[in-house]
Amino acid sequence: MLALADCNNFYASCERLFRPDLEGQAILVLSNNDGCVIARSNEAKALGIAMGTPFFKLAPALRRQVVVFSSNYALYGDLSRRVMQVLAGFAPRIEVDSIDECFLDLEGSADPTAECLGIVRILRQWTGIPVSIGIASTKTLAKLANRLAKQGRSPDGPVLDWSRLTDPESHLAATPVEDLWGISQRWGQRLRALGIAEALALREADPKWLRQHLGVVVERLVWELRGQSCLALEEMAPPRRQVRVSRSFGAAVTQWVELRAALTRFATRAGEKLRAQGLAAPALTVFIQTDPFDTSRPFYSNAHTSAFDQPTSDSAVLIHHATQGAKRLWRRGDAYRKAGVLLPDLVPARLGPGDFFADPAEAERGARRMAVLDDINRRFGRDSLRFGGEFVGTTWHRRARLTSSVSTTRWEALPVVRAR
């Protein structure tokens, strides 16, 4: 038996946690640069606001009915960590699936529903985050059960055990294929073209025939719907295969030094991610693009990849290659809206191939510099020590006018209480 615990409207719930006055209020959380809607409270969903809507396209009348937040990932990440920590105490094995979702192994549980209801209650009490849980024998069914629970279609409130449904077929018949995990609009269309529109029809279809037409992913889905597990619980996350840091700019960047500053920042962040996971990159791709929505000028997007003599996680090396690569892509007169760095084909730092001709002492010095840098930033706060190149300009900085002042990760953000 598996359970999928999924936080309800996670980012919106995180913001509401520190604003209890917003209980019952429609809440939106926006993407970087306050661009798109990426989280909605139930009340906001009821207003018909779709996921991914560009905020500026929202009708003013609607905007007046919602409380809006810029995204605050430091807060969401920290609360996610707390939720997962609590969940880990309730199951012998868990798989963290995303920032707000987690699979739990319920093996040996005498009464899964009662147990999960207890988890929901305790999570609410200890972290303040509302959660729904779906229980089933496969990941796909657990996802579906979770979805039904969120829709209020479980007799047990926030928890739904698929195996206790008296008529699971009726639920499958009422589930469009696009609502299944792994089936999005595109695949949905192709399934419909084959005469399969609901989950029930998919479950009854011939797996081999589907494999021929749509591939192994859809075949697995059929078996999963039938209760035959094809997607195992993966307790140990496999090492990352790539790292990517990219941002849209707060405003168009037209100065080379500002683009360089942004890339310095991105490469630094990428290096931090590598070192945090003990990985090294054998190459770096840098890309820059103009505004794809600006129809008055031609869109320009280009990328450059440089391979290193040996894999590295040294921010200084990454910065060098990112800026050198971008210099070849840069065209004077363009207004850049977005850029990023991509590190592919990651290898464990200690196992990467070496360079026969390189001076081993030089790589060692670099590694020690990074260790000192990371240590200082750990002790005195993130970004206490930075590379000079990023202190140029501000147009590339993100726009975030609506960030809540709440933080659970910075001492100086603690609320001050005065007694008189």
Place this chain on the structure above:
DNA sequence: TCTGGGGTCCTAGGACCC
């Protein structure tokens, strides 16, 4: 004025090996 960020997996085809 204004449109996110960061991942994974699968498949087909080409190039190469013996």
Place this chain on the structure above:
DNA sequence: TCTGGGGTCCTAGGACCC
């Protein structure tokens, strides 16, 4: 007249997830 068989590796593109 007649032209093998069985692999691996890499890449690009397409699709999905939250």
